[in-house]
Amino acid sequence: MENLDTKVSAFGFAFSAKMKEDLRTAAGWAQIVAITGFVTSALVLVTNLVAERFLQAIFSAVINVLINVYLLRFAQQTKRGIENIDQNDMEAGANQLSLYFKVYGIIMVALSGILLLVFLSALVYANRF
């Protein structure tokens, strides 16, 4: 880690103007994704609660909030970092981006496991009847 820092300073490896512009746009859209995700999950939560699908309501709400919280933090910290030329905010933003992909990835791994089980049981059920 220290080695990398030294190397970086020695070569003056900084964010270019294009990178900052693209990151600012990415952060803006990430914020839209996160806020839209929160609104959608709130509406889905209400719909599921009204239909008395409590387990589905809780699961979808928790997953949506978990993913979008990291995305919103990435968006806010990165935008603040670029606007104020703040190294700490940029580092925190990059960390939130990695956490977003990590949490999203783990959820997708779990979901594909569940779907595989559902698919296998659907095949067994279809062949039995």
Place this chain on the structure above:
Amino acid sequence: MEENNLEEASFFDIQISGSISLSLTKAARWAKLLAFFTVAVTVLFALIMLVSLRDANRISEKVLVTIVVVAIAITIVIVAGLLALLFGFSTKIKNGLRTFDTALLERGIALLKLYFIITGIVYMFGLLAVVTGLVVRIVNS
């Protein structure tokens, strides 16, 4: 003189520090895993839908199957586009950070931007669908 100014500007600019480099590398690695398992989820979901609808006999059921197949095809196209962007982002960021190649990093971040733009548009359509569904349900009840 101009070169000096550039160096000074980049010295005071936001640096791609060890911490940012490490976080971006991790993000790239997890993005690739996310892309791979999103393919798995999409394929499994499509298979489950097809298995549950394969015994459709009546005309109304056949129409339903056609609608589902078209919906699955559209979803696969959108997901494939997003995954191509994620794979591109992952590969370019990892290689760019390893070789200190600014051009590669720029392309990687541009792909991340495009990924969030398309995801944002898809999410807005999703929200619209949920709101429409709610309105229809309220009107019908």
